[in-house]
Amino acid sequence: MDLSKIGFQDASGIIVLDLTHAGIIIATKLAEMSYPVTAVDVYKTVDEKVLQELEEKHGIKVSKEPISINDNDLVISPAHLDPEYPVLSEARKKGITILTHHQAVGNILPIKGWPERGTVIEITGSKAKTSSASLLAEMLSQKMKVVLHTSRGLELWKKGQCRILNLGLSIAPGSILLAIDKLEELEVSADCYIFEVSIGLTGFADIGIITTLEPDYPIAASTSNSSDAKMNVLSYANSEEIFFLNIKDRKAQEMANKYGRTVFTFGDSEYSGADYKNTDIAADIVTESDNSSVIFRNENGIFSAKLSEKYNSKSYATAFAVSTSVALNLGMSEQDIIKVICSFEGLQGRMQEKELSGRVLIDNSNSGMDIKSAERSLDYALTRLGNRDSGIIMVLGEEAAQVCEGLPPEQVSEFAIRRSDELSKMILVGARMQNIGNDSFTYVSGLEEGLDMAVAMASDKDIILSCVKCFR
Secondary structure: OOHHHHOOOOOOOEEEEOOOOOHHHHHHHHHHOOOOEEEEOOOOOOOHHHHHHHHHHHOOEEEOOOOOOOOOOEEEEOOOOOOOOHHHHHHHHHOOOEEEHHHHHHHHHHHHOOOOOOEEEEEEOOOOHHHHHHHHHHHHOOOOOEEEEEOOEEEEEEOOEEEEEEOOOOOOOOHHHHHHHHHHHHOOOOOEEEEEOOOOOOOOOOEEEEOOOOOOOEEOOOOEEHHHHHHOHHHHOOOOOEEEEEOOOHHHHHHHHHOOOEEEEEEOOOOOOOOOOOOOOOOOEEEEEOOOEEEEEEOOEEEEEEOOOOEOHHHHHHHHHHHHHHHHHOOOOHHHHHHHHHHOOOEOOEOEEEEEOOEEEEEOOOOOOOHHHHHHHHHHHHHHHOOOOOOEEEEEEEOOOOHHHOOOHHHHHHHHHHHHHHOOEEEEEOHHHHHOOOOOEEEEOOHHHHHHHHHHHOOOOOEEEEEEEOOO
């Protein structure tokens, strides 16, 4: 998009709302480009020293309270902010342009002239973002140099090997700008750049991926859904961007068709139209998996890969479909794809089975964990338990209520009532879980404390099941 067409250059001021979710980065970048910026700390969570630095070092006006806006201002707001927030309400009444954080980043990147070369891929979705992006990076790295930015960190992939460049960045859209700064600081360039993004895409990339719109959930004070924010990119992305969509997400495909987008579709083993011959609903590539192998079907035929037994491969069905679909589109061979999948043993915190102090640990603690994922994890743990004389100790909860909407205590309570009889012990994590009443439950504040307690309680034959919503 051309900034001049949407008012950046003519605006008397640019107002950036929400400094908690990487809005500081967006405000700072605009100020560096000599735009007049006012930053509003909507949630009043930013330290006073940080706000003072924004004013003194970057010349950014700051406020913790809603501000009045002029007729030729421009407002940048996160997709999840309550539309009745006074600045947004006033902007709508005055007909002032409102951009999301995603759109703002998508407009800043062309000004930076980045990258000089290489393919840019962005990935969003309710589930399987990190696993899909990580698998894709390893596949592409068989033939090219790949930079990967996910909730795990900023990584450089070459010939199937990963080097950590930086830890601690979020996947809010503004963090893309911070990741690029880090790459420039380290003088790192690549053939391909993959960015995991929360609740939408910037529209700047060559390839946009939406892994799945389900489960959907309300945002913006329940005035819209997360699926709307994720699909919105189809209305404003650059005209050359190619999209990969889940065959189950019909409304995304309808929106893509409305805006004339180039689309490829993928489906996993849960896809109701897995009969590939049904051409009315078939995806461009369909995967079917069990615990020993995954089969891929497309117009060129069928190929398959064996799976490691060190993780619950069924939890990666969507990731297999996404990564393979994009990798094939970018010219990777079936042999390279098979090689990566055969050697894959799961990602930390995503249904990975490993050892913890001599006990079996099924690790499903990550930022995207929800109660359905916890349910599937318990089902998997029960199959691993078999008939041996042992039990399951489950660590369940959240380390921070703000992580991707948190883990609702009412859902945890319902789950505990329904399934705690299948457990030897349940350890609940997080302050919000302390109101879930049951004398048999133990309460701790964090994941590590919960795991330490589980190890102390467990026999060497027990399984520890970790399902905590947290940043990792």
